[in-house]
Amino acid sequence: MGVNVTDGELVAASNLHNKEEMQQRMEGEAKQAKEAQDLQVKMAMNQQDAMTKSVDAKSKSDLSLAAERFAKIELDHALNAERISRAEEERTAGVLNLIKAAKELRGMDLDQLMIQVQMLKELEEGQRAEETRNEPSNTPAQSRQ
Numbered sequence: 001m002g003v004n005v006t007d008g009e010l011v012a013a014s015n016l017h018n019k020e021e022m023q024q025r026m027e028g029e030a031k032q033a034k035e036a037q038d039l040q041v042k043m044a045m046n047q048q049d050a051m052t053k054s055v056d057a058k059s060k061s062d063l064s065l066a067a068e069r070f071a072k073i074e075l076d077h078a079l080n081a082e083r084i085s086r087a088e089e090e091r092t093a094g095v096l097n098l099i100k101a102a103k104e105l106r107g108m109d110l111d112q113l114m115i116q117v118q119m120l121k122e123l124e125e126g127q128r129a130e131e132t133r134n135e136p137s138n139t140p141a142q143s144r145q
Contacts, residue, residue, distance in 0.1 A: 011022050105113075 008023060008026055011019050011026065016022065
């Protein structure tokens with residue numbers, strides 16, 4: 001086992017003619033190496049910060065999307081409740097119309113009802129006869145053309 005001796009200590013203990021220049025150059029190289037290492041650390045921190053901001057933005061986006069979807073679900077529930085209510089109102093109106101029709105039929109005299117039905121039948125027959133008269137007839141001369 002030995003003792004660790006740095007390059008700077010070796011140069012300082014040596015009898016070299018240009019040892020001060022060599023020490024300055026070694027200090028400059030050490031300073032440049034430290035600056036490069038500091039720059040790498042700073043770049044790594046900036047990259048980590050950018051990644052953190054990106055993850056935060058994605059998280060906020062996902063939360064907004066979830067909130068939008070929940071709002072749509074609530075809106076769909078409200079629309080369905082409205083449709084169900086409208087359908088119940090329409091069923092009630094239909095029942096009420098049936099009751100009114102039954103009441104009107106009870107109030108009518110059967111003889112009067114028969115007279116009205118007979119009049120409707122006669123009107124229908126009259127319309128059919130009129131339509132038959134207005135239709136062009138197929139004569140042999142017309143069918144040859």
